[in-house]
Amino acid sequence: QVQLQESGPGLVKPSQTLSLTCTVSGGSISSGSYYWSWIRQPAGKGLEWIGRIYTSGSTNYNPSLKSRVTISVDTSKNQFSLKLSSVTAADTAVYYCARGLGRDWGQGTLVTVSS
Amino acid sequence: DVVMTQSPLSLPVTLGQPASISCRSSQSLVYSDGNTYLNWFQQRPGQSPRRLIYKVSNRDSGVPDRFSGSGSGTDFTLKISRVEAEDVGVYYCMQGTHWPITFGQGTRLEIK
Numbered sequence: 001q002v003q004l005q006e007s008g009p010g011l012v013k014p015s016q017t018l019s020l021t022c023t024v025s026g027g028s029i030s031s032g033s034y035y036w037s038w039i040r041q042p043a044g045k046g047l048e049w050i051g052r053i054y055t056s057g058s059t060n061y062n063p064s065l066k067s068r069v070t071i072s073v074d075t076s077k078n079q080f081s082l083k084l085s086s087v088t089a090a091d092t093a094v095y096y097c098a099r100g101l102g103r104d105w106g107q108g109t110l111v112t113v114s115s
Numbered sequence: 116d117v118v119m120t121q122s123p124l125s126l127p128v129t130l131g132q133p134a135s136i137s138c139r140s141s142q143s144l145v146y147s148d149g150n151t152y153l154n155w156f157q158q159r160p161g162q163s164p165r166r167l168i169y170k171v172s173n174r175d176s177g178v179p180d181r182f183s184g185s186g187s188g189t190d191f192t193l194k195i196s197r198v199e200a201e202d203v204g205v206y207y208c209m210q211g212t213h214w215p216i217t218f219g220q221g222t223r224l225e226i227k
Contacts, residue, residue, distance in 0.1 A: 037216075047164065047207060049216040062215040063116075096163060101154055101211040103175070105163040 002027045004097050004106035012091075012113050018084040022097030022106060029078045030055045034100045038071060038082045040093040041108075050095075053080055087113045117142050117210050121219035127227040134195040136222045138208035143188050145212070152211035155184055155193045158221075159204040168193065200226060 008020035022036070029036065037052040051061040053071045061069045065084070073080040084091060094108040118141040128134045144151045155168040166175050168184035171191060181196040195202060203226060208219040 046221050047209075047218040049218075052216075060214055064215075101152060101169065101216070102156060102164065102166045102209065103169075105165070108163050 002099060002104050004099065004104055006095060006097050006106045006109040008109060008111070010110055010112060012087055012111060013115050014088055014113055015086055018082070018087050018091060018095075018111055018113070020082045020095055020097075020109065020111070022080050022082075024078045024080075024099075028075075029073065029080065030075050034103075036073065036080045037098045037100075037102075039096045039098055039102075039105075040091075041096070042090075042093045048093075050082065050084075089113050116215055117144075117213045117217050119208055119210055119217050119219035121206075121208060121222050124220060124222055126222055126224045128195075128198045128224060129227045130200065131197050134198050134202075134224060136193045136206055136208075136224075138186075138191045138193070138219050140189045140191075140210055142213065144191075144210050145188065151187065153184075153186070153191050154209045154211065155182075156207045156209060156218075157202075157204050158207065159201075162204075164207065195224075198224070198226070 003025045005023045012018045035052045035054045038050040041047050051071045053059045053073050068085045070083040092113045094110050096108045097106045120139045122137045144153050151171050153171050156164040158164045167178050172184045183194050205221040205223050207221050
């Protein structure tokens with residue numbers, strides 16, 4: 001069974017870039033026709049799909065974040081990554097990585113934007 | 116964006132009784148391949164979301180058969196035939212037909 005694990009700084013300063021990595025284990029990130037996604041959830045609130053990447057490198061970003069988001073994949077490391085630039089307090093959330101349409105999720109990592 | 120509207124937002128249920136959550140989309144969720152990409156998720160307190168149902172009515176492996184999904188077009192329902200204590204949490208519908216993928220606001224199920 002595929003497992004996903006998010007990693008990265010838990011604290012980011014305003015105006016800086018949030019960077020997270022998702023490591024996939026239990027299977028190759030390149031196998032199957034899946035795509036790999038980032039989703040976030042502010043404390044006590046609902047879920048927002050940030051974007052997704054296919055192993056071909058093709059990406060789709062949520063228009064609400066598109067100007068600030070970059071998702072990339074490193075198949076040699078079985079990882080994919082999220083960069084979110086110019087962060088503000090509104091970007092404070094638990095960030096999840098997921099496979100496909102939510103078949104598998106990571107445990108989530110809390111990122112706080114604060115000086 | 117496709118707006119997903121769930122009701123009710125709060126659902127107190129007695130143990131052993133049935134529960135039902137409605138989800139309506141602002142556009143049809145039938146994709147060009149003929150599939151309807153409507154999923155249901157359960158999020159227990161302090162946990163990641165867990166997919167229960169995909170493509171309207173297909174239960175994921177390991178999901179108890181007391182959970183069932185139904186619907187078509189823009190109108191969908193998640194039913195729990197007999198609520199158990201472990202079912203407490205927030206339930207979300209999600210559409211994967213149109214980009215961006217969007218979720219409902221969530222329905223909080225609690226034991227009465």
